[in-house]
Amino acid sequence: MKKISWLALILTLATACATFQKTYIPPAFYLEDPPSLELAKLTLNERLAFEQGWANLKKGNIEGARKEFLKLGTSQAYFNLGEGYCRLYEEDSQAAEAFFLKAIELNPDLTPARLGLATIYEERNDSDRLFVQLREILKKEPENSWAKPKYEELQTRITQNLIKEASGLLNQNQKEEAKQLLLKALFYSPQSREAHWQLARIYRSEKKYGQAINHYQALSQLAPADRQVLREYAETLLEHDDLSQSLDVYTRLKELAPDDKEVQKKIDYLKNQLGIISLPNMYNEIPKSQAITRQELAAILAVKFNQYLPEPVRPPIIIDISTSWAANFIVRVAAVPLMDTYENHTFEPNRVVTRAELAETFFRLINFLKGKGFKLIPQIPPDRIQISDLPTDNLYYLPAVQMIAYQLMELAAQKRFQPDRPVSGDEALRLADLLLNLIK
Numbered sequence: 001m002k003k004i005s006w007l008a009l010i011l012t013l014a015t016a017c018a019t020f021q022k023t024y025i026p027p028a029f030y031l032e033d034p035p036s037l038e039l040a041k042l043t044l045n046e047r048l049a050f051e052q053g054w055a056n057l058k059k060g061n062i063e064g065a066r067k068e069f070l071k072l073g074t075s076q077a078y079f080n081l082g083e084g085y086c087r088l089y090e091e092d093s094q095a096a097e098a099f100f101l102k103a104i105e106l107n108p109d110l111t112p113a114r115l116g117l118a119t120i121y122e123e124r125n126d127s128d129r130l131f132v133q134l135r136e137i138l139k140k141e142p143e144n145s146w147a148k149p150k151y152e153e154l155q156t157r158i159t160q161n162l163i164k165e166a167s168g169l170l171n172q173n174q175k176e177e178a179k180q181l182l183l184k185a186l187f188y189s190p191q192s193r194e195a196h197w198q199l200a201r202i203y204r205s206e207k208k209y210g211q212a213i214n215h216y217q218a219l220s221q222l223a224p225a226d227r228q229v230l231r232e233y234a235e236t237l238l239e240h241d242d243l244s245q246s247l248d249v250y251t252r253l254k255e256l257a258p259d260d261k262e263v264q265k266k267i268d269y270l271k272n273q274l275g276i277i278s279l280p281n282m283y284n285e286i287p288k289s290q291a292i293t294r295q296e297l298a299a300i301l302a303v304k305f306n307q308y309l310p311e312p313v314r315p316p317i318i319i320d321i322s323t324s325w326a327a328n329f330i331v332r333v334a335a336v337p338l339m340d341t342y343e344n345h346t347f348e349p350n351r352v353v354t355r356a357e358l359a360e361t362f363f364r365l366i367n368f369l370k371g372k373g374f375k376l377i378p379q380i381p382p383d384r385i386q387i388s389d390l391p392t393d394n395l396y397y398l399p400a401v402q403m404i405a406y407q408l409m410e411l412a413a414q415k416r417f418q419p420d421r422p423v424s425g426d427e428a429l430r431l432a433d434l435l436l437n438l439i440k
Helices: 002-019 044-059 062-072 077-089 093-106 111-124 127-140 147-171 175-188 193-205 209-222 227-239 243-256 261-274 281-288 294-304 327-335 355-371 397-405 425-439
Strands: none
Touching (some): 044 077, 062 077, 077 093, 077 111, 111 147, 127 147, 175 193, 193 209, 281 294, 294 355, 294 425
16 A cells, blocks of 8 residues: 555656756747858857757747857857847847847858848838848848849839839929939939939939939949940030030940930041041051152141031132042141142142151141141240251251151251151051140
8 A cells, every 4th residue: 555655646747847847939930051161160168059059949949059059158259149049039139139239240240140130120120121131141142042032022012112102203303302212212212214314304304414424324324235325324424515526325235225326426526526537557557658648748737637627618629639548638737837738729639748747847847837826835945946957047947846846756966857757657657646745
């Protein structure tokens, strides 16, 4: 009888212990393991403590989790990560947020801490902070299965709402408020064509061309084959006096719309303004010439100084250039006149140019440019220049002195100018470039 009583007592105590055994409820929130590469940076003891604490956390054993996390030390990123989730489990989101932020401060690559913050901000309906955390997660893990769909849905929804609201404000002519919303839309969706386009048009209407061009440039990269985008972009560049860039964009547009006559007109206009000329093949042969001709010199002047030379109102009559490849260049240069035609109305396009004639031609060009308002200052005082092979009363003496004074041409040994020596193509082109640099 006594044995039965003891047996009953033992069974009763065992039943009581089973009754009071604690059960755990796993977390309801998303919990992702830290990257294995990050965990590998821990010591063995740290890793064992964290992994045991993390396993307890997943079960809902918060007390056991804390016990393990504390072994890491409170200044460790993984302690703050674990404690953040413990607080989140206890529904203390404010404390959890602080621990997650500390974990990220200590280890910016700790993705689970950002997932914890994203969970908190999602519960608070804090779209801005949620978006930032989701974006940071995807920078590290572009295919994160939890963050990616949330990010894409949030990005689309917020961007569309902002653009819709901005459009309403624009209809009420509230441009400043609309701009702020569109800029915010670009924060969420940097590649939003609609936001870029609306901002570009607003800034263009306000003549804030720099800002407008930035958005049109982004648009042209997002939609390189959109004719309307390119047209507006080119027009805005032209309004901003950025002729070279405008020409580039119109040229791209021409490739997409080869039959558009209006675009061709713009291209022709811009080329004329920029001094861009369709050059004959013979022009490209000039640098190879050891003795340039008068037609080649005329071509150099007309091409290099195109933007400064006027279109002839009454073109001179020249009877021997009809077959010259440089006929149009000769007419422009002779009309100024930078080069002479003769009494019998000939130009002698194939006659070789001497250094004396080159000096006279550029002497006339300098005087012409001075008349246009360009300030050209001699580098050497003319009265200090002596030339041994040109008398002072020679027709070419003054032009030669001026070329040396401006350091466009040089004297040879014994102060010789060598007036009768032929001029090479390289020499003439170099002289033209030197003068261009002086006036620019």
